[in-house]
Structures are given as C-alpha cells and as structure tokens.
Amino acid sequence: MNYRGWANILVNHEYFGGKCSYFRFMPDNASKEIMKREGFLMNESSEGFYLIAQDSAFAEDISLVFWATPTRQDLWSVTLFNDIPKESIPFAKANGNSLQWESIDKDSIPKEMQLPTPMFGIEISRTSDISDSKITLSLSTKKMKWRYNISGLSEFNDPEVAGIKNYKESAYFDVFTDASGNRVFTSAQEIPLSFGAAPRFQLREKNSTKAIIKCLPNMDARSIATAVLEGGKQEIIAETFINT
Incomplete structure (x- = not known):
C-alpha cells in the first residue's frame, strides 16, 4: 500500500516575521469520514500540517475542511483579517496551489467545531490531475x-x-x-x-x-x-x- 503527499499547508505570520507553529488544525466530522475512508494520514509540522494519502485517493476529486484555533491567546488580539463582516470568520479556499480568502457566517460552522470558536477555516480541494499541493497561509498583523x-x-x-x-x-x-x-x-x-x-x-x-x-x-x-x-x-x- 503506497502513500504519498496530498497537501502541505504552511503558515506564515507577520507578527513572528516568518513561520508560525501556533495553530491547531482540526477536520470537521464530514472531513474525518472522508479521511478515514480514503486512508489519509495527518502530520503536524513546525509551520502547519501535512496530509498524505493512499494512491487510490488521487483518482478522485476530494475536498477537506479544517478549522484553525490558536494555541497562543495573543494571536487573537494581533492577527488582522480585512473585510470580514460581523458575526463571520475568515475562510480560505485552497485549490491545487491557489488560495483565496473569503468569509463564512459563524452559524455555518459545523456544531462540533463551534466551541471554542475557530479563528479561521480552510477548505482544501484538489482534482485527480494535480500531482502535489503546497499552500502557504500568510497572516497579517494589526x-x-x-x-x-x-x-x-x-x-x-x-x-x-x-x-x-x-x-x-x-x-x-x-x-x-x-x-x-x-x-x-x-x-x-x-x-x-x-x-x-x-x-x-x-x-x-x-x-x-x-x-x-x-x-x-x-x-x-x-x-x-x-x-x-x-x-x-x-x-x-x-x-x-x-x-x-
């Protein structure tokens, strides 16, 4: 059974002048089921997390959603997200090697992920014809x-x-x-x-x-x-x- 890299998520934060290892990324229940079915493994790194999967997962178009909660409380007061409406949180959509920030209503967050409220979410999508996916989340400082x-x-x-x-x-x-x-x-x-x-x-x-x-x-x-x-x-x- 062969495994290979499916997605590599890196976090940079202006506050630290580079890589940031102070976020915990958790998949919601729907994504957990997909990961279990397709044989995904998740490894944390010094600046994010890395997903590997069995060869069979690369024959499908798959989307996984993760929610990020900081392990340092001061990140709540120093992190800047522009143009996020009230009662919403930032939501990144990563497809292949491209990334676009949007927002999502707090009520739309799956119930199992609402407490504590995550700082932001990320949806990672990739099609079967993409050989590798490396995404950098660059966060700004107030x-x-x-x-x-x-x-x-x-x-x-x-x-x-x-x-x-x-x-x-x-x-x-x-x-x-x-x-x-x-x-x-x-x-x-x-x-x-x-x-x-x-x-x-x-x-x-x-x-x-x-x-x-x-x-x-x-x-x-x-x-x-x-x-x-x-x-x-x-x-x-x-x-x-x-x-x-």
Missing part, C-alpha cells in the same frame, strides 16, 4: 500607533525617537511632556506589532549620533492599550513605559 513614555530625560538635549540605521523603514514620532514630566513619543503613523524581531527604533539626541537608548523595545500584544489622542478621541495604541 497596525497601530506606537507610544514610548520615557522618564528621566531632563539632562538630555532635545531627545527624539529615530529609526535604527540598519532598519529600512522609519517613522516620525510626535513628542510632548506630560504632567509628571515624562516625555511621551507617539508615532504619527500606524506600525505593525512585532514579536521577537530586531528593535526598530532608538532614542537619541536630535541631530546627533549620540544614542540615549540604543534599542527601544518593539511593541507586541502585551503593549496594547487605550489612550486619548488629539481631539479627545480614544484610540487603541501600543505603548510602553521606560525609566532611564
């Missing part, structure tokens, strides 16, 4: 303004937050002094949250190469907060507090 609250800067001349030289993209930070005398630096544009990546910014004296703090921390899920910005409007931002 963007928000970054804010550094820094105390103990009275001895420094005109400090600013600037991009580290070896980082391709920079950002402009507005600055003001709060009632406690802390200097508050807030990015003018939204920046993706990041976990484990090299630092993007440093604190330095303006128009100088002298660094006050060589590497400011990146903002991740732990940094998410609510702040009142210009015009008294509340906004979700990412912020951290630093004492020099």
Whole structure:
C-alpha cells in the first residue's frame, strides 16, 4: 500500500516575521469520514500540517475542511483579517496551489467545531490531475500607533525617537511632556506589532549620533492599550513605559 503527499499547508505570520507553529488544525466530522475512508494520514509540522494519502485517493476529486484555533491567546488580539463582516470568520479556499480568502457566517460552522470558536477555516480541494499541493497561509498583523513614555530625560538635549540605521523603514514620532514630566513619543503613523524581531527604533539626541537608548523595545500584544489622542478621541495604541 503506497502513500504519498496530498497537501502541505504552511503558515506564515507577520507578527513572528516568518513561520508560525501556533495553530491547531482540526477536520470537521464530514472531513474525518472522508479521511478515514480514503486512508489519509495527518502530520503536524513546525509551520502547519501535512496530509498524505493512499494512491487510490488521487483518482478522485476530494475536498477537506479544517478549522484553525490558536494555541497562543495573543494571536487573537494581533492577527488582522480585512473585510470580514460581523458575526463571520475568515475562510480560505485552497485549490491545487491557489488560495483565496473569503468569509463564512459563524452559524455555518459545523456544531462540533463551534466551541471554542475557530479563528479561521480552510477548505482544501484538489482534482485527480494535480500531482502535489503546497499552500502557504500568510497572516497579517494589526497596525497601530506606537507610544514610548520615557522618564528621566531632563539632562538630555532635545531627545527624539529615530529609526535604527540598519532598519529600512522609519517613522516620525510626535513628542510632548506630560504632567509628571515624562516625555511621551507617539508615532504619527500606524506600525505593525512585532514579536521577537530586531528593535526598530532608538532614542537619541536630535541631530546627533549620540544614542540615549540604543534599542527601544518593539511593541507586541502585551503593549496594547487605550489612550486619548488629539481631539479627545480614544484610540487603541501600543505603548510602553521606560525609566532611564
């Protein structure tokens, strides 16, 4: 009895800057029955999962549906899916080596998969004439303004937050002094949250190469907060507090 690769599902997440192994993929009952009948085997990998099947499965047109639940809770607060209606979840349709994102009503999720609610689903379809199927799910990270609250800067001349030289993209930070005398630096544009990546910014004296703090921390899920910005409007931002 010969087995060979039927589909290879890889997950990349912008939040980690590459592969992501923090999702559990579960087939619904209908897909379980197909997999049992056709002799499928499912193996988890460091960045997704891999399906192998008996030779007989390659003579048919088969569709399997899996539902993804994160094993890290912070992925719920940092993962971005665009244009998903309320009371719906993202649903990817993979056919051969092509992928298209859609949405599906939460009520349409099979009952056995509704608790806990999955973050997204994927339908994997392939026809008998496709020799191999490799699908990469590329997930994006939420963007928000970054804010550094820094105390103990009275001895420094005109400090600013600037991009580290070896980082391709920079950002402009507005600055003001709060009632406690802390200097508050807030990015003018939204920046993706990041976990484990090299630092993007440093604190330095303006128009100088002298660094006050060589590497400011990146903002991740732990940094998410609510702040009142210009015009008294509340906004979700990412912020951290630093004492020099």
